Amino acid sequence: MEQKTQAEKINRQKMPEQNVSSRIRNFDEVPLGYDPQTAQREASRCIMCKNPKCVEGCPVEIDIPAFVKLIKEGKFLEAIYKIKEKNALPAVCGRVCPQEDQCEKMCLLGLKGEPVGIGNLERFAADYEYTQPLAEVKKPTSPTGHKAAVVGSGPSGLTVAADLALLGHEVTIFEALHEPGGVLIYGIPEFRLPKAIVKREIDYLKSLGVKVFNNMIIGKIFTVDELFDRGFEAVYLGVGAGLPVFMGIPGENLNGILSANEFLSRVNLMKGYEFPDTDTPVYVGNHVAVIGGGNVAMDCARTSLRLGAKRVTVLYRRSRREMPARLDEVIRAEEEGIIFHYLTNPIRYLSNEQNWVKAIECIRMELAEPDESGRRNVIPIAGSEQTIEFDTVLVAVGAGANPVLSSTTPDLKLNSRGYYIADPVTGLTSKPRVFAGGDIVTGSATVISAMGAGRRSAQAIHKMLMGIQDTPTTD
Amino acid sequence: MNSKKEHPCQQVSISEDSYTIIEKEQLAKRTICKMIIEAPLIARKARAGQFIILRVNETGERVPMTITEKDPAKGTITIYFQVVGKTTALMRNMKVGERFKDVVGPLGQPDEIEKIGKVVMVGGGTGTAVLYHITQAYRALDNYLVGIIGARDKDLIILQKEMGALCDELIVTTDDGSSGQKGLVTEALNNYLKTSHDVRLVWAIGPLAMMKAVSAITRPFQIKTMVSLNPIMVDGTGMCGCCRVTVGGKIRFACVDGPSFNGHLVDYDELLKRKGMYLNQERESLLFSVR
C-alpha cells in the first residue's frame, strides 16, 4: 500500500514530440521516444499487480509487469529480452499498437488516472537495444530438416517465420512486392514508423536463416500446390487484405482521385516524397480531401500535408467519437491543422475540363440508433447537399480481400466477402497443411492481432511438422 | 495432391532470378529496344498476354512491360520497349550483362486462346511486339491469321519478318507509303473487313487512339475485338487501384483483370485522360535525369 501511494504521485510521463511547425515539413518520426531517466520514472509508476489486467489486454500476452520492472531497475537489455519472449516486433508494436484499446485500457492505474505508458516503454526498450552492439543472435535449436513456406511478409508472416525458424525449421518467405514488410513498409508512413526499423527486423529474421524472396507472387509464379511439389511441408498465407475499396459514386475515376493504397504506396514504398530524386511521381494538389476516419485516413491526411498541400480536410460520415483511428493520431492530425468535417459523406465528384476532380458534392449525415453490434449507423439528411472544392481526393474507406492467390487455389474456402476461412486457434484452412492469418482472415485489423495469429499458427505448424499430437488439455 | 506436376526440366530451383540482360538490340531508328532477360522462373510460367513489372535500380519506378517471347529451356524472356520517358531512357542505356534490380511476373490474365478460324491481328508501333506473343499462341492452334502492322515509315516497322512467318496474310502500312500500303492500319482493316466476311475475331494492340478506332470499325461488323490496355500501374497485384479502367460500365483493374479486354466495352476517353495524370511530373523526372 505504501508503495502504491508513492507511485501514484508521479504523473504519466509525456512523450516528447517534434514541434508542430517543423514536423509538418518533414517525414521524420513525430514522437521522439523516452530517454532512460524518463523511462525509469514512467516504469516506476507501475504497481506490479499480482494479477495484471494489462497482460490480458495484450493479444500476445507480454509479461508487462516483468519488463516494466526491469526498466525501472535500469536493466534495459533484460527488459527487451523479456518482451521478445512474446513479441518479435517490439519496436513496431511500441509505436503502432492501439495501446489505449489493449494493454493500457486494462491497466489498473487507468481506472483512477492515467495508465502506465506501456507502449512507450516497450518502444524505449526496443530502441535501446539498437543503440547497443549487436547481441549474439539467439541461434535456432538444432535443425529439424522440415521446410515451411510463408506467403506475404507483413507482421503476420514475419512472426510465423521467426517462430518457426527459432524452432529449427527451414523457412522461406515469398513476398509480392520488391521490399518485405507488408503494410509496415508500403502503408504506415515514415513519420509514424521509420522504415529503418522494419528493415532491422527483416535483417534479424535473415540472421535466423530465414530466406526472403521478393518479387514472387504466389498464385502467379507458383501456385500453393506447386510449393508442396517443391518440398515445402506447410504453407502459411499472410497475404493481408490488399484490395482497395472505392465507394462506387459518380466521378470516382477522375484524375486526382486515388485510393489510400495507391497514394501511400507511391509515397512510402516508392519514396515518392523524394521525387525527383526517386522516379515515381506522387501528386498532391492544394486542397486535399481524405474520405474515411481510420488510421489509414489519418496517415493520408498527414502525409498530404507534408507533401505541401495547403488545406487538408478529412470527410467522415460519422462523428469524432466513432472514428476508428487511434486517438493519439487524431489529436496529432488536429494539431497539425487538418480540418475535420464530420457527418459528411461524398455523393458525387465534379470535374474540370481536363478531367481533374474540382469539387465534391457532399451530403450531411445523421446518426441513427446503435445496431446490435453497438455501432451507430448513419442516414443522409435529404436536401443537405453542399459542394466543396478540392483538387485531390484520397479514398480511405477500407480494404477488401485480394483474390490473386485465392482465385488460383480452388480448394481454399472463402467467406462471402472473399476472406479465407481459418480455424481461430490454429489458423488451419480448408486445405490440408495450409494455414492463414492476419488481415486476410479477419479483415483489416491491427499489427498485433496479425502477429498473434502468426504466433498461434507457428505453434500449430510446428506440431504438425513434428507429428506432435494435441493432448485434450491444451487450450 | 491433385496438382499437375511440373515437368522435371521446368524444376528451376527457387532463387532470386538474376534478371541479367542477355541480349540487346536497337530497332526502329533507336526508338524501340529489344532485350532478352534472364528470368527462368518467369519464363517457365509466362503465357501470351502476360507482363512483368521491372525496376532499373533502387530509386527506380515500377514499369510494366509485356512478355513478347519466352524460352523456358534457356530461362529467358524477351521485352520490346519504346523509349518514352525516364525509365525507358535509362533502360536503353543498360548494357548486356547488367542486371535489373527487380522483375516480377508473370502478371495479368493470360489470354484465352482457342481455335476459332480467321483472326485479324492489328499492331501499331510497339504494340506489334505486344501482339507477337499472342499471335504465336494463335498460330500454335492452327488458326488462319491475317496480320496488319503499321508505323509512320518503313524504318519504324518492327517484327515484320517474324509476323510474316506466323501469319497466313500480312499487310504492312506506313503513313508515308515508304513500305507496304500508304495509310493507317485502321484503313487497311476496314478495307479487309469489307471484302472478307469470315473474320471471327480481331485483336488490336497499339496506341489507345488506334485501339479505339479499331473497335469503332469492327462494331458495325459485329466482330469480337480484343485490345490490350496499358494504364499507369504501381503494384500490379490489384492492391492500389491505380490501373482502374471502366469496361462495360464496371470498374476493372487492368493489372489483374486484364490487361486484355473486349474492345467494344472499354471507355477509351476516360483511360486516355487518366494516362495523362502524371504528365507534368514525368516531364520533370526526365528533365531532372538529363540535367
Ligand SMILES: Cc1cc2nc3c(=O)[nH]c(=O)nc-3n(C[C@H](O)[C@H](O)[C@H](O)COP(=O)(O)OP(=O)(O)OC[C@H]3O[C@@H](n4cnc5c(N)ncnc54)[C@H](O)[C@@H]3O)c2cc1C
Ligand atoms: C495506412 C495504414 C495504417 C495502419 N495503421 C495501423 C496502426 O497504427 N496500428 C495497427 O495496429 N495497425 C495499423 N494498420 C493495420 C495493420 O497494418 C494491418 O492490420 C497489418 O499490417 C496486417 O498484417 P498482415 O501480415 O496480415 O498483412 P499485410 O501487412 O497486409 O502484409 C501482407 C503482405 O503479403 C504480400 N502478399 C499479398 N499477396 C501475396 C501473394 N499472392 N504472394 C506473395 N505475397 C503476397 C503483400 O505484398 C504484403 O507485403 C494500418 C494499416 C494501414 C494500411
Ligand SMILES: Cc1cc2nc3c(=O)[nH]c(=O)nc-3n(C[C@H](O)[C@H](O)[C@H](O)COP(=O)(O)OP(=O)(O)OC[C@H]3O[C@@H](n4cnc5c(N)ncnc54)[C@H](O)[C@@H]3O)c2cc1C
Ligand atoms: C500491361 C502493360 C504492358 C506494357 N507493355 C509495354 C511494352 O511491351 N513495351 C513498351 O514500350 N511499353 C509497354 N507499356 C508501357 C510502359 O510501361 C510505359 O511506357 C513506361 O512505364 C514508361 O516509363 P518511362 O519512365 O520511360 O516514361 P514516363 O515518363 O514515366 O511516362 C511516359 C508515358 O508512359 C506512361 N506511363 C508512365 N508510367 C507508367 C506506368 N507505371 N505504367 C504504365 N504506363 C505508364 C505515361 O502515361 C506516359 O504516357 C506497358 C504498359 C502496361 C500497363
Ligand code: SF4
Ligand atoms: S504488444 Fe501492443 S498490446 Fe501488447 S503490450 Fe505491447 S503495446 Fe501493448
Ligand code: SF4
Ligand atoms: S495493470 Fe498497469 S499497474 Fe498493473 S501491472 Fe499492468 S501496467 Fe502495471
Ligand code: FES
Ligand atoms: S496496378 Fe495497382 S491495382 Fe493494378
